[in-house]
Amino acid sequence: MSRTFRWLFLLALLTVLMTGPTTLAQEIEPVSMSVSEALDTLPDSALALDSSVTMANGLVEVPEPTDKAMRYYRSGNLLWVVGNLWGWAVPILILFSGLSGWFERIGKRIGKKWYFGFVIYILLFTLADFILSFPLSYYSEFVRQHAYDLSNQSFGAWFGDSIKGMLVGIVMALLFLWIPLRLIKKVPTRWWLYFSLGAIPFLILGLMVAPIWIQPLFDDFGPMQDKELEAKILNVADRAGIEGGRVFEVNKSEDTNSINAYVTGFGGTKRIVLWDTIIEQMDDEEILFVMGHEMGHYVLGHMYTMILMGALLILIGMYAVHRTAGWVLKKWGDRFGFHHLSDIAAIPLILLLFSLASFLLSPVVNGVSRYQETACDKFGLELTRDNHSAATAFIKLQQTNLANPRPGWLYKLWRASHPPIGERVDLMNRYKPWENGEPLRFEKYLEPPQQKE
Ligand SMILES: [Zn+2]
Numbered sequence: 001m002s003r004t005f006r007w008l009f010l011l012a013l014l015t016v017l018m019t020g021p022t023t024l025a026q027e028i029e030p031v032s033m034s035v036s037e038a039l040d041t042l043p044d045s046a047l048a049l050d051s052s053v054t055m056a057n058g059l060v061e062v063p064e065p066t067d068k069a070m071r072y073y074r075s076g077n078l079l080w081v082v083g084n085l086w087g088w089a090v091p092i093l094i095l096f097s098g099l100s101g102w103f104e105r106i107g108k109r110i111g112k113k114w115y116f117g118f119v120i121y122i123l124l125f126t127l128a129d130f131i132l133s134f135p136l137s138y139y140s141e142f143v144r145q146h147a148y149d150l151s152n153q154s155f156g157a158w159f160g161d162s163i164k165g166m167l168v169g170i171v172m173a174l175l176f177l178w179i180p181l182r183l184i185k186k187v188p189t190r191w192w193l194y195f196s197l198g199a200i201p202f203l204i205l206g207l208m209v210a211p212i213w214i215q216p217l218f219d220d221f222g223p224m225q226d227k228e229l230e231a232k233i234l235n236v237a238d239r240a241g242i243e244g245g246r247v248f249e250v251n252k253s254e255d256t257n258s259i260n261a262y263v264t265g266f267g268g269t270k271r272i273v274l275w276d277t278i279i280e281q282m283d284d285e286e287i288l289f290v291m292g293h294e295m296g297h298y299v300l301g302h303m304y305t306m307i308l309m310g311a312l313l314i315l316i317g318m319y320a321v322h323r324t325a326g327w328v329l330k331k332w333g334d335r336f337g338f339h340h341l342s343d344i345a346a347i348p349l350i351l352l353l354f355s356l357a358s359f360l361l362s363p364v365v366n367g368v369s370r371y372q373e374t375a376c377d378k379f380g381l382e383l384t385r386d387n388h389s390a391a392t393a394f395i396k397l398q399q400t401n402l403a404n405p406r407p408g409w410l411y412k413l414w415r416a417s418h419p420p421i422g423e424r425v426d427l428m429n430r431y432k433p434w435e436n437g438e439p440l441r442f443e444k445y446l447e448p449p450q451q452k453e
Contacts, residue, residue, distance in 0.1 A: 053395050059429040060391035062405045062422045063398070072148055073404040079140055080415060088355065090132045091348035099128060101337025104345035115178065121344045122173045130166050137162065148402060153255045164217055176202065177347065180318070185342040192318035200311045207266040207303060211273075215264065220251040221273070229284055233291050237272075239447040240295040240383055246271045247291075253277050259400075261290050263297040272298060282396060285389035289380050296379030299445050302372050309368060313358055320357035321350055328353070362414060369417040375441075377424055381431050382440050385449060391428035394421050 055061050065073070094100050103124040104117070111117035142158050145151035179198070183191035215221070224230035224247060234244050252260075252275040259278040265271050272294045278287065297303075325341045328349065333339040338346060358365075381390055398405050398421045405422035412420065419427075433440055440446070 053392065054388070058388070060388060060395060060425055062425050063395065065398070065404050066402075068148070069398075069402040069404060072402040073407065075144075077411065077415075079144070083136060083140065084359065086133070086136050088352060090129060091352040091355075093132065094125070094128060094348045095336050095352075096332070098335070098337045100125070100345040100348050103128075104338065104343060107344065118178050118181075118344050119174060121347070122170060122177065125347060126166060126170050126173070130162075150402065157255050161218060168214060168217065180350065181342050181344065181346070184340075188342075192315070192322045195318055196311055196315035199314050200307065203307050203310050204266055207264075207307065208269050211265040211269050211271060221248045222251065224249045224274070225276070226279060229279065229287065232284060232288060236288055236292060236383060237295060239449070240292070240299050241445060241447075242272075242295055242298060246298075248273045249279075250275050253280065259397075261294050263294050263302070266303055270298065270303070281400065282393055283389070285384075285386055286393035286396070289384050289386060289390040289393055292380030292383040293376045294380075295383065296376030296442075297372070300372075300375060300379065300442075302376075305368070305372065309365065313361060313365065316361060317354045317357040321353040324353055325349060366413070366415070366417050370419050373418045374427070377419075377427055378431055379442050379445075381428065382434070382442050383446055385432075385434060387428050387432060391425045394425050394428065397421060 053061050053063060103121050106124065107117035107120035111120050141162075142151075142153075142155065145153075180191060180195050183195050187194060211221075224233070230247065233247055237244070237247065248271055250273055259281050260275045261273065261278055263270070263272055272291065274287075274291070278290065282290070321341075325346070329336070329339055329341065329346075336345065336349070340346065341350070377390075381387060384390065397403065403421050404411075405420060405425070407416065407420050418424075434448075
C-alpha cells in the first residue's frame with residue numbers, strides 16, 4: 001500500500017488494519033505469485049507438486065529455494081534497510097529544509113482559523129511526502145515486482161491505488177491528527193496518556209468500518225463463486241462455531257496474481273476474506289486448511305489482541321515522542337522554524353519520533369504475531385486434520401512467492417510477522433495430537449470432523 005501511510009504513524013494501527021493485507025491484517029501469508037511463474041514451476045496440477053515433495057514416509061519435504069528466490073530474498077533485505085532509512089530521511093528533510101515551518105505559515109495566512117490552517121498544512125505535507133517517497137515506492141512496489149514476475153498490474157491501476165491510499169491518508173489525518181496537537185497544548189505533561197486512551201475506541205471503530213468503507217475502495221468484494229467449495233467451507237466454519245455468510249471472495253485476478261486470505265472487521269463486520277486467485281492455485285483441501293487457519297484468528301479473538309497491542313504501541317510510542325521531542329526542538333528548533341511540539345509544523349517530528357520508537361518495538365510485535373500464527377496453524381490442523389494438504393499449501397506459497405523457507409535470525413526478528421515457511425511445514429508434518437491420543441489445544445472451540453475423508 002501507499003507509502004503515504006508510513007507518515008500516519010499516529011494512526012499506525014488504525015490505517016494498517018484498514019488497508020494492508022501485507023501488514024498486520026491477519027493473513028495466511030503475504031504472498032505474490034505470477035501466473036507465468038506458476039505455469040513454469042507447477043505445470044499441470046497439484047498432483048505434479050505433491051509427488052515431488054512427498055517423501056517415502058508420507059511427510060512433506062521443504063524444497064531448497066531457487067537461485068531466483070534467494071536473489072529476491074537478499075535484495076529484499078537490502079531494500080528493507082534502504083526503505084527504512086528513506087522513510088526517516090523524508091521527514092528529516094522536510095524538517096531541516098524549513099519546508100514544514102513554511103507550510104504552516106502558508107496555512108495560517110490562507111486558512112485564517114486554526115483548523116483551516118491545519119487542513120492546508122496536511123494537504124501540502126502529504127503532497128510533499130508523496131513526491132519525496134515516490135521514487136522508492138515506484139521501484140519497490142511496481143518495478144521490482146514486475147522484474148521478478150510477481151505482478152502484472154498496469155501502471156495506471158497501481159498509481160490509482162497509490163492515489164486512493166493518499167486520499168484515505170488525508171481524510172484520516174484531517175479527522176485525527178489535530179487531536180495530539182491540541183492535547184499537547186492543553187495538557188503538555190500527560191497528553192501522550194490521554195491520546196493513547198482516547199485512541200482505543202477509534203481503533204475499534206476503524207476496525208469495524210474498514211471492511212465496509214475502506215477496503216471496498218481498493219477491492220471488489222462478493223459472495224463466493226464456487227458454490228460447491230463454499231458449502232465445504234461453510235461446513236468447516238460451522239464446526240468452528242462461525243455462523244454462515246461470513247466468507248467473502250475478492251476479485252483480485254484482474255490486477256494481480258497475489259494469493260491471500262485474511263480476517264478483517266470487528267463485531268458485526270467481522271469476516272473471512274478469500275482472494276479469487278487462491279482458488280485458482282490451490283485444491284479444495286489446501287483451501288480448507290487455509291480457511292481453517294483464518295477461522296482460528298476469528299474464533300480465538302485475535303482482533304482484541306491487535307487492538308490492545310495497537311493501544312500499547314501508541315502509548316509507548318507517544319511517550320517516547322514526549323520524552324525526546326523537547327531535546328530535538330532545543331537543538332534544532334531554529335533550523336526547523338518552530339519551537340513547540342504543539343505547532344502544526346511539528347507533525348513530521350511527531351511522526352518521525354513515533355516511527356523510530358515503533359521500529360524499535362517491531363521485534364516484539366512480530367513475536368506476538370508469530371505466536372498467533374502458530375496457534376492458528378494448529379487450529380486449522382485440528383479442524384481439518386489434513387496434515388498433508390496443509391503442508392503442500394505452504395510449499396505452493398513458497399515456490400510461487402519466491403520465499404526463502406529458512407531465513408536468517410535477523411530477518412525473523414525484525415521482519416517476520418509469520419513463522420518461516422520451513423518451520424510451518426515442519427509443524428504440519430509433526431502436529432497430530434488426535435492420532436496419538438493427546439488432548440487437542442483448541443478442543444473446546446471445535447466439533448470434530450463427522451467422518452474421516
Ligand atoms: Zn494468519
